Amino acid sequence: MIRFENVSVTYDGAAEPTVQGVDFEVPEGELVLLVGPSGVGKSTVLGAVSGLVPHFTGGTLRGRVTVAGRDTRTHKPRELADLVGTVGQDPLSHFVTDTVEDELAYGMESLGLAPDVMRRRVEETLDLLGLADLRDRPIATLSGGQQQRVAIGSVLTPHPRVLVLDEPTSALDPAAAEEVLAVLQRLVHDLGTTVLMAEHRLERVVQYADQVALLASPGSAPVLGAPAEIMAVSPVYPPVVDLGRLAGWSPLPLTVRDARRRAGGLGDRLTGRDATRDTPALAPAALAPAPAGPAPSAWSRRLRGKAPAAPGPAHPAEVRALAVRRARVQALRHIDLAVAPGETVALMGRNGAGKSTLLSALVGLLEPSSGSVRVGGVVPHRTASPELVRRVGLVPQEPRDLLYSDTVAAECEAADRDAGAAPGSCRALVTELLPGVTDDTHPRDLSEGQRLALALAVVLTARPPLLLLDEPTRGLDYAAKVRLVAVLRGLAAEGHAIVLATHDVELAAELAHRVVLLADGEVIADGPTADVVVASPSFAPQVTKILAPRKWLTVAQVREALS
Amino acid sequence: MTDAPGRGRSRHRAATGGRGGTRHTPVNAPARPRPRRVATLHAGAWWLWALGLGTAATRTTNPLLLALLIATSAYVVAARRPDTPSARSYTAFVKLALAVIVIRLLFAVVLGSPVPGTHVVVTLPEVPLPDWAQGIRLGGRVTAEGLLVALYDGLRLATLLICVGAANALANPARLLKSLPGALYEMGVAVVVALTFAPNLIADVQRLRAARRLRGRPDKGVRGLLQVALPVLEGALERSVALAAAMDARGYGRSADVPAPVRRTTTALTLGGLLGVCAGTYGVLTAEGGTYGLPVLFAGLAAALAGLRLGGRRSLRTRYRPDRWDVRARLVAGSGVAVAALTVLASVRDPEALHPGVLPLVAPTLPLWPAAAVLLGLLPAFVAPDPALDPKEPSS
Numbered sequence: 001m002i003r004f005e006n007v008s009v010t011y012d013g014a015a016e017p018t019v020q021g022v023d024f025e026v027p028e029g030e031l032v033l034l035v036g037p038s039g040v041g042k043s044t045v046l047g048a049v050s051g052l053v054p055h056f057t058g059g060t061l062r063g064r065v066t067v068a069g070r071d072t073r074t075h076k077p078r079e080l081a082d083l084v085g086t087v088g089q090d091p092l093s094h095f096v097t098d099t100v101e102d103e104l105a106y107g108m109e110s111l112g113l114a115p116d117v118m119r120r121r122v123e124e125t126l127d128l129l130g131l132a133d134l135r136d137r138p139i140a141t142l143s144g145g146q147q148q149r150v151a152i153g154s155v156l157t158p159h160p161r162v163l164v165l166d167e168p169t170s171a172l173d174p175a176a177a178e179e180v181l182a183v184l185q186r187l188v189h190d191l192g193t194t195v196l197m198a199e200h201r202l203e204r205v206v207q208y209a210d211q212v213a214l215l216a217s218p219g220s221a222p223v224l225g226a227p228a229e230i231m232a233v234s235p236v237y238p239p240v241v242d243l244g245r246l247a248g249w250s251p252l253p254l255t256v257r258d259a260r261r262r263a264g265g266l267g268d269r270l271t272g273r274d275a276t277r278d279t280p281a282l283a284p285a286a287l288a289p290a291p292a293g294p295a296p297s298a299w300s301r302r303l304r305g306k307a308p309a310a311p312g313p314a315h316p317a318e319v320r321a322l323a324v325r326r327a328r329v330q331a332l333r334h335i336d337l338a339v340a341p342g343e344t345v346a347l348m349g350r351n352g353a354g355k356s357t358l359l360s361a362l363v364g365l366l367e368p369s370s371g372s373v374r375v376g377g378v379v380p381h382r383t384a385s386p387e388l389v390r391r392v393g394l395v396p397q398e399p400r401d402l403l404y405s406d407t408v409a410a411e412c413e414a415a416d417r418d419a420g421a422a423p424g425s426c427r428a429l430v431t432e433l434l435p436g437v438t439d440d441t442h443p444r445d446l447s448e449g450q451r452l453a454l455a456l457a458v459v460l461t462a463r464p465p466l467l468l469l470d471e472p473t474r475g476l477d478y479a480a481k482v483r484l485v486a487v488l489r490g491l492a493a494e495g496h497a498i499v500l501a502t503h504d505v506e507l508a509a510e511l512a513h514r515v516v517l518l519a520d521g522e523v524i525a526d527g528p529t530a531d532v533v534v535a536s537p538s539f540a541p542q543v544t545k546i547l548a549p550r551k552w553l554t555v556a557q558v559r560e561a562l563s
Numbered sequence: 564m565t566d567a568p569g570r571g572r573s574r575h576r577a578a579t580g581g582r583g584g585t586r587h588t589p590v591n592a593p594a595r596p597r598p599r600r601v602a603t604l605h606a607g608a609w610w611l612w613a614l615g616l617g618t619a620a621t622r623t624t625n626p627l628l629l630a631l632l633i634a635t636s637a638y639v640v641a642a643r644r645p646d647t648p649s650a651r652s653y654t655a656f657v658k659l660a661l662a663v664i665v666i667r668l669l670f671a672v673v674l675g676s677p678v679p680g681t682h683v684v685v686t687l688p689e690v691p692l693p694d695w696a697q698g699i700r701l702g703g704r705v706t707a708e709g710l711l712v713a714l715y716d717g718l719r720l721a722t723l724l725i726c727v728g729a730a731n732a733l734a735n736p737a738r739l740l741k742s743l744p745g746a747l748y749e750m751g752v753a754v755v756v757a758l759t760f761a762p763n764l765i766a767d768v769q770r771l772r773a774a775r776r777l778r779g780r781p782d783k784g785v786r787g788l789l790q791v792a793l794p795v796l797e798g799a800l801e802r803s804v805a806l807a808a809a810m811d812a813r814g815y816g817r818s819a820d821v822p823a824p825v826r827r828t829t830t831a832l833t834l835g836g837l838l839g840v841c842a843g844t845y846g847v848l849t850a851e852g853g854t855y856g857l858p859v860l861f862a863g864l865a866a867a868l869a870g871l872r873l874g875g876r877r878s879l880r881t882r883y884r885p886d887r888w889d890v891r892a893r894l895v896a897g898s899g900v901a902v903a904a905l906t907v908l909a910s911v912r913d914p915e916a917l918h919p920g921v922l923p924l925v926a927p928t929l930p931l932w933p934a935a936a937v938l939l940g941l942l943p944a945f946v947a948p949d950p951a952l953d954p955k956e957p958s959s
């Protein structure tokens with residue numbers, strides 16, 4: 001159905017081709033997963049199918065890409081629109097109209113389908129994707145999972161024979177991701193749609209793939225094969241494969257179910273051993289220098305920049321009976337939370353459960369409608385921002401929001417100034433977190449993971465005892481995630497309290513001492529990671545599911561226990 | 564493309580279990596089928612109705628008639644407003660209208676009024692101005708007559724604004740753009756995209772100003788705004804490029820092959836028509852062009868419209884559930900046009916009643932016939948479909 005014939009793509013101004021030697025065929029009705037680390041050209045390969053590469057992005061494409069016999073060289077993207085449906089990484093930038101129903105009809109209108117056909121297909125698609133109750137809703141008011149489903153629906157209505165998806169589940173909570181994947185599977189099984197999809201969160205998708213195409217490193221030719229074979233050699237793999245490799249299972253299990261059936265022996269070997277946390281034990285107040293007084297006085301404000309902020313005897317974060325209303329919606333109600341120095345807390349829950357709102361309240365971006373928030377002894381929304389950055393730092397969901405300058409060096413200087421830190425402190429952090437990044441690099445040219453590290457360095461320049469991260473692993477591959485985990489563990493060992501809002505159950509399992517589950521703005525579970533995630537089917541990491549009822553969380557724990 | 568519908572149908576059968584072509588087989592969600600979308604009256608009808616009421620407002624300064632116009636439009640809005648974000652903007656328009664009246668009155672108080680009045684309400688201290696500012700007065704006598712003229716005038720403008728607000732509340736302007744002729748469709752999409760981009764831009768500014776606070780910089784003030792301007796524009800540009808790619812991949816701008824002669828005729832008709840419209844307008848507006856003005860204007864308009872119609876051939880597009888121009892739409896639009904026409908007629912026949920005098924100071928009276936004409940504007944409250952009762956409407 002999709003045939004790549006010795007394709008290489010070189011973008012304008014690049015010395016090396018971004019991808020080369022791409023030569024494989026996706027048969028009709030199969031779901032093929034494109035895997036590989038960040039920056040190997042997965043999006044380029046996907047773009048070549050719809051013709052956006054090179055017609056829209058520029059650059060030179062050598063070789064031939066044909067979709068159902070149509071050559072993308074001679075067919076522009078709009079002339080492939082009836083054949084290929086493409087959904088990019090960000091569904092919001094995909095929408096042309098403002099309501100669900102109009103969005104579903106848009107593609108068909110462009111193709112000039114008859115009104116009665118359009119009407120019928122819109123109704124079918126609304127039912128197929130479970131969107132019927134949302135048909136009149138403005139798209140901007142939908143949740144992330146709903147938006148992703150609308151985006152998929154909007155390319156489904158013209159009945160394309162090929163569907164190309166770039167990271168369809170990365171931004172979604174586990175339940176919403178399952179919803180989207182269930183739809184994809186249904187399309188492949190019932191309608192015979194051919195799906196080519198790239199995704200970093202392999203633990204969610206690999207079991208649905210008929211074949212996997214691996215782009216192992218930049219410029220290397222992709223290898224196509226059965227999922228289990230490819231996973232055995234792939235540099236990126238989900239925890240279930242990691243565990244399978246560790247235990248020496250062959251063929252490798254790809255689903256939790258397969259792994260469970262084989263895990264009997266492994267379970268026996270693990271009996272009697274305890275799941276030791278490999279995260280460091282709480283190091284109380286290791287960070288805190290001499291406490292200089294609990295409340296910010298006029299003096300300490302005048303002396304800012306002389307010494308790192310003193311957290312005082314108070315908790316880095318203390319939230320009591322907090323309620324927040326946002327635009328007539330009760331975003332949070334009656335939240336109690338205290339975070340100790342050196343503790344890592346993962347906030348989890350559905351899209352829209354109030355995780356980001358809680359983080360915003362902690363950095364004083366939102367005013368509580370009742371209850372109290374104290375961060376290092378001060379009330380965040382009443383504290384001047386230069387004062388506050390030395391008590392709490394937030395890395396937002398889009399780290400780029402924090403970066404304004406056009407070089408890394410300028411960014412670091414500005415960060416030193418903002419935080420009142422000694423010149424060079426930010427640069428030292430950047431060197432530590434991001435070895436090999438030169439001063440004159442533009443922040444925009446960094447990869448997602450590097451940009452996150454730079455934003456983290458900027459925030460850490462003020463040495464806040466409380467560090468907040470909103471969805472830090474969005475768009476990160478496994479290697480970048482491992483580096484992030486190492487950095488955050490180091491910070492926790494130094495005594496930083498860390499709160500991260502995340503959908504990534506594997507990350508929470510690796511890092512968090514404690515998990516707080518939110519639903520509809522309320523805390524529904526709060527306890528040690530092992531206890532909370534083991535009890536919840538959707539938030540349990542794969543290793544926990546495989547080795548249940550024993551409380552193992554990560555492959556690293558198992559590896560340590562076995563050695 | 565000719566085989567697409569057939570293929571679609573057979574695929575659907577496969578999807579829903581293969582029995583017949585039943586249309587509403589609920590597959591996934593047991594959703595209650597909602598046969599009609601909210602507020603199905605043609606958007607153009609609502610705008611014609613509202614503009615008719617607005618036109619009527621411009622022909623009178625009688626506060627009773629103006630109040631009647633406001634009440635009429637408000638009643639219709641209250642009765643037939645759908646529950647959409649644009650419908651909630653009605654209150655914003657009402658507030659704006661109030662602000663207009665207040666500002667107009669303030670000007671009358673501070674700058675005085677050209678109306679010579681005898682009933683002095685209050686005398687403000689007058690600011691002496693130099694000679695070159697003759698004719699401008701700051702402070703001084705405030706007369707009841709002057710205030711009343713200002714109030715009437717402000718009320719007229721406020722009524723006009725409220726009528727536009729009513730149209731906005733009853734029919735989203737984006738829906739109006741969907742009724743554009745095929746040749747202008749692409750322009751319409753550009754406007755719709757721009758309309759949806761504005762809220763995104765505001766959200767971006769808010770997010771980036773919040774991010775400034777995270778870096779320990781003040782998030783208020785002009786400098787703060789300027790510093791986020793560049794990242795905001797950058798983000799908007801990136802989003803536009805992403806959107807353009809998505810639109811291209813979804814078939815935006817596919818066009819049919821049109822023979823060269825037709826293309827040339829289209830260009831000639833459109834350009835010639837627009838030239839004719841310009842020349843005709845010039846003729847109508849200048850004194851000496853009285854004879855040729857109107858004919859040239861109409862000929863130009865006709866040519867331009869023919870050009871647009873011919874240009875529409877290039878477009879393959881079809882419309883999904885277009886607003887239909889049915890009896891209800893005609894009644895709604897007709898009621899607005901009737902209000903406008905009758906008020907214009909009344910203003911020619913009996914200008915005194917529609918422009919109550921303030922010299923001498925008299926209470927305005929309600930002229931019977933124009934008031935009855937304005938009440939015609941209430942018709943949509945009864946003939947337009949009620950969005951609240953929507954699910955019970957027949958399906959087509």
